[in-house]
Amino acid sequence: MASSDPKPRREKLPAATARPVRTLVLSIGLFFMLDGALFRSGLYAGFEDPRPPAGSMMSIIHFTRATQSDPKRDVLVMGNSRIQYGFGPGYVYEAFPHFHYQMIMGAFPASNEEHWYYALHRIDPDHDRYAAIVIPISGYTITPHSEDYSREYETAQMLAPIIPLSHLREFLDGFGDQNLRWRAAMLALFPSHNYASDLAEFILHPAARMDHIAERNLVGIRYLYNEGGDPATMEDLKVDPKTNTIVRFPARFNVLYQAEMNKHFVAPPAGLARQWTERNAAFEAKWLGKIVSAYKNSTTRLIFIDMPHQPVPIPEQQPIPDAPDIRGMIPRGSNITVLPPETFEALQKPKYFLDLNHMNVFGRKAFSVQLGQAVNDILSARPLHSESLRCCSRNSGPGVEDISTEGLTQCLHVWPLPAIVVQPC
Amino acid sequence: MFTSLLFYGELTLALAAFYLLPGRWRLAGLLAISCAFYVSLAPRWFWLLAVQALIAYAGGYWLARARTDRVRNLLAGASLLPIVGALVALKLGNALHGLVMPLGVSYYTFKLISYVLEVYWDENEVERQPLNFATYVAFGPQMICGPIARPRQFLRQLPRLQRGIFDSSQFELGLFTILRGLLLKLLIGDRLGLFISVVDAAPQNYTRGVLLTVVLCYMVQLYADFAGYTLIAIGIGRLFGIESPPNFNAPFLARNIQDFWRRWHMSLSSWVADYLFTPLSLALRSWGRAGLVFSLFTAMVVIGIWHGLSGTFLVFGLLQGLFISVSALTLPWRDRVAKRWRIPGLLRRAVAVVSIYAMMTVSQIFWQAPSMAAAVLHFRLLTRNVGNAGLQFSDIRTDVVDPVFICMAIAFYHGAGSPGFGFVGRRVHAVVPNWVVGGVALLVLSALSIEAGSSFIYGQF
Numbered sequence: 001m002a003s004s005d006p007k008p009r010r011e012k013l014p015a016a017t018a019r020p021v022r023t024l025v026l027s028i029g030l031f032f033m034l035d036g037a038l039f040r041s042g043l044y045a046g047f048e049d050p051r052p053p054a055g056s057m058m059s060i061i062h063f064t065r066a067t068q069s070d071p072k073r074d075v076l077v078m079g080n081s082r083i084q085y086g087f088g089p090g091y092v093y094e095a096f097p098h099f100h101y102q103m104i105m106g107a108f109p110a111s112n113e114e115h116w117y118y119a120l121h122r123i124d125p126d127h128d129r130y131a132a133i134v135i136p137i138s139g140y141t142i143t144p145h146s147e148d149y150s151r152e153y154e155t156a157q158m159l160a161p162i163i164p165l166s167h168l169r170e171f172l173d174g175f176g177d178q179n180l181r182w183r184a185a186m187l188a189l190f191p192s193h194n195y196a197s198d199l200a201e202f203i204l205h206p207a208a209r210m211d212h213i214a215e216r217n218l219v220g221i222r223y224l225y226n227e228g229g230d231p232a233t234m235e236d237l238k239v240d241p242k243t244n245t246i247v248r249f250p251a252r253f254n255v256l257y258q259a260e261m262n263k264h265f266v267a268p269p270a271g272l273a274r275q276w277t278e279r280n281a282a283f284e285a286k287w288l289g290k291i292v293s294a295y296k297n298s299t300t301r302l303i304f305i306d307m308p309h310q311p312v313p314i315p316e317q318q319p320i321p322d323a324p325d326i327r328g329m330i331p332r333g334s335n336i337t338v339l340p341p342e343t344f345e346a347l348q349k350p351k352y353f354l355d356l357n358h359m360n361v362f363g364r365k366a367f368s369v370q371l372g373q374a375v376n377d378i379l380s381a382r383p384l385h386s387e388s389l390r391c392c393s394r395n396s397g398p399g400v401e402d403i404s405t406e407g408l409t410q411c412l413h414v415w416p417l418p419a420i421v422v423q424p425c
Numbered sequence: 426m427f428t429s430l431l432f433y434g435e436l437t438l439a440l441a442a443f444y445l446l447p448g449r450w451r452l453a454g455l456l457a458i459s460c461a462f463y464v465s466l467a468p469r470w471f472w473l474l475a476v477q478a479l480i481a482y483a484g485g486y487w488l489a490r491a492r493t494d495r496v497r498n499l500l501a502g503a504s505l506l507p508i509v510g511a512l513v514a515l516k517l518g519n520a521l522h523g524l525v526m527p528l529g530v531s532y533y534t535f536k537l538i539s540y541v542l543e544v545y546w547d548e549n550e551v552e553r554q555p556l557n558f559a560t561y562v563a564f565g566p567q568m569i570c571g572p573i574a575r576p577r578q579f580l581r582q583l584p585r586l587q588r589g590i591f592d593s594s595q596f597e598l599g600l601f602t603i604l605r606g607l608l609l610k611l612l613i614g615d616r617l618g619l620f621i622s623v624v625d626a627a628p629q630n631y632t633r634g635v636l637l638t639v640v641l642c643y644m645v646q647l648y649a650d651f652a653g654y655t656l657i658a659i660g661i662g663r664l665f666g667i668e669s670p671p672n673f674n675a676p677f678l679a680r681n682i683q684d685f686w687r688r689w690h691m692s693l694s695s696w697v698a699d700y701l702f703t704p705l706s707l708a709l710r711s712w713g714r715a716g717l718v719f720s721l722f723t724a725m726v727v728i729g730i731w732h733g734l735s736g737t738f739l740v741f742g743l744l745q746g747l748f749i750s751v752s753a754l755t756l757p758w759r760d761r762v763a764k765r766w767r768i769p770g771l772l773r774r775a776v777a778v779v780s781i782y783a784m785m786t787v788s789q790i791f792w793q794a795p796s797m798a799a800a801v802l803h804f805r806l807l808t809r810n811v812g813n814a815g816l817q818f819s820d821i822r823t824d825v826v827d828p829v830f831i832c833m834a835i836a837f838y839h840g841a842g843s844p845g846f847g848f849v850g851r852r853v854h855a856v857v858p859n860w861v862v863g864g865v866a867l868l869v870l871s872a873l874s875i876e877a878g879s880s881f882i883y884g885q886f
Contacts, residue, residue, distance in 0.1 A: 019593050020593050023859070024600060027859075027861075027863030027864045027867060030861060030865070031863075031867035031868050031871070034868045035868060062801075190871045192868060192871045193872065195872060196873055197875065199872050200616075200824065200827070201823060202832065204828060205827070254630075254816055255630050255814045256627075256630065
């Protein structure tokens with residue numbers, strides 16, 4: 001009989017079946033709740049002052065947003081570690097005691113135009129917070145450097161915690177590599193993962209970190225300027241002009257750093273150089289264009305500068321013969337100023353650099369003073385008086401070609417300090 | 426693989442499909458999932474897995490029907506020869522021409538050998554259902570890092586699976602086993618691995634202090650990496666209702682080197698003990714101590730070259746053979762000395778722990794080195810302070826170097842059986858619900874695991 005051979009039916013699951021599923025769902029729910037409350041909200045970044053790469057960008061955003069702005073006086077200086085090392089607002093005030101503007105540091109290490117665009121989106125959403133924004137370019141002519149910014153995990157780490165959901169699709173599409181796009185999506189989904197190294201350091205050295213936080217809270221936003229200040233120079237660097245190779249390194253560089261420097265003294269093959277130049281040009285055009293477009297109808301002036309970026313010519317950074325010029329990529333606008341490339345050219349000397357990329361304390365001072373002067377010239381008709389600088393540099397005037405390092409050293413104790421005090425010489 | 430979030434998305438789908446199937450279809454579902462998993466990772470080599478499995482299945486089938494010893498010997502030889510031959514050929518190809526090994530070949534080959542030998546020794550061990558046999562061979566969670574399951578232990582679980590029984594405790598245990606594995610692998614193993622990879626990229630640049638720390642890291646890093654991955658594999662198996670054999674049992678608390686190998690990579694060492702060492706030592710028992718030593722050396726060399734046919738793995742195996750032989754031969758004498766001098770058990774245990782760690786660390790230099798020259802360079806740099814460029818801990822990125830010592834301590838503690846943890850765990854479990862533990866553990870995992878590519882050392886074998 002058919003009824004004696006019943007159709008096999010699905011086993012009925014016992015009541016306990018739901019338990020592991022419930023545990024799993026609740027665990028994941030709790031995780032997202034804690035992750036969001038601690039890390040997505042910015043609570044951790046605001047309290048703890050996380051370290052680069054993710055943290056420094058969060059700190060800049062945190063501080064600048066928390067500071068009352070004066071749209072007629074505040075000038076934001078964007079940039080990466082080159083600006084962090086190369087620019088100190090205190091030197092501007094020190095050189096020009098009656099400087100009308102307030103220079104705000106907006107630079108964070110390992111960043112590029114894409115980061116700046118998103119950082120500005122958070123810092124200045126209405127595009128009316130600053131009198132001007134300085135955007136430094138490391139050489140107006142596009143170079144064939146090998147770094148592919150669209151394939152950098154650091155970019156994902158820095159941007160994932162701050163990316164607005166409305167930009168998520170565009171942000172992920174920006175990564176050329178499928179695997180990286182996936183990892184970036186993970187970082188956007190789990191903001192806590194951005195702080196893995198930082199949190200480990202905090203756990204391992206809680207006392208040191210708490211001291212740092214206390215100091216930061218005491219100093220306020222000016223703690224962001226406390227970079228650089230190293231008097232070491234690159235004057236001991238010797239490059240064989242025939243072979244374009246380094247024949248002598250400054251003694252302080254260990255073998256790892258020497259190997260890293262050597263990598264930059266290898267020019268890419270012609271085919272690759274062209275390919276990378278085109279890639280880099282497309283990147284610059286995209287993100288500089290977006291920044292300019294965002295400030296199209298704003299009263300904020302965008303000041304593009306060609307900042308000192310190498311102590312000696314570096315083969316990897318030598319443009320190919322018909323390389324495009326960034327100045328041609330920046331859309332025209334009444335609020336756009338592009339400083340001539342020779343403005344800071346005199347500072348591209350070994351004595352102003354700490355390593356291949358970053359300026360030392362002498363370069364920092366000279367560049368800061370010159371940038372302050374340039375900003376004032378662009379934004380104001382009033383001339384600057386530079387008594388302090390004249391006194392300290394002795395043989396030179398403001399915007400000088402060659403500031404003596406001895407003279408500058410006398411002023412170094414002035415900055416960084418919690419309060420800016422201009423010492424009479 | 427087991428550390429990618431994408432994998433867990435796919436696993437969720439696979440589990441949903443598996444449990445939605447009626448009981449009688451679940452085995453076929455599990456086989457389909459396992460095959461899909463293998464094909465997604467190594468599509469070029471699926472045919473080898475299928476052919477090898479077919480050979481072993483046919484060999485076992487005919488072995489069980491054979492009536493004379495001569496035929497049985499012939500059949501066993503005919504089955505084992507292509508299986509072992511393929512593994513040796515692939516290992517040779519890897520050693521000589523850099524051929525990338527097919528995924529899991531070392532693990533499933535040992536499973537197949539195990540099956541053929543079991544049937545050869547006892548015809549009742551034959552598995553007549555091709556579906557059961559194929560699932561045993563291709564079971565996905567055991568494919569990347571083992572454990573090397575034995576046929577009987579695996580196959581006896583399948584009827585339960587086909588009855589469609591869902592064991593919620595085992596499922597939940599599986600979830601937490603995966604979580605434990607991920608914590609061990611990503612938080613400890615990967616951080617130590619990053620430190621090792623930074624220094625080992627150019628060991629001649631570092632001071633002896635740094636190099637010594639790296640060498641001391643080898644064992645604990647390998648443990649955290651491998652034990653973590655194994656726990657994940659065991660956990661995934663549990664989610665599908667399959668219990669896998671353990672691979673580690675507090676190896677750093679071993680009493681002697683023989684005991685260490687009973688606790689370290691247990692599924693491989695017990696496999697070698699059962700199918701090689703025991704038959705060989707029985708065959709050579711007339712040789713006395715020489716037979717024992719020969720069997721030990723053979724077993725350890727096989728374990729060494731199972732990892733790869735290279736000089737470094739051969740030396741690793743020979744060193745293990747030497748250590749284990751000396752230890753086995755001197756054990757009665759050491760017991761007598763300890764008794765006569767009334768050496769406290771705790772002191773003896775401490776000496777054992779330190780000396781075993783030292784012995785394993787020395788052999789790990791060969792195990793970890795990409796070539797004999799690299800291993801020799803390590804020894805030279807460690808013993809003579811020549812050629813070192815003098816980089817110290819302070820020259821290494823702080824996020825790489827700072828967590829090293831605490832990670833070493835945690836990995837060692839875990840590898841010593843986490844004494845006291847069970848007591849604390851029970852107390853916590855009594856007051857904190859599992860989902861809270863799970864949620865916090867996930868947060869710790871997300872917030873403290875590093876992005877290091879998360880490679881798996883034993884994946885290459």
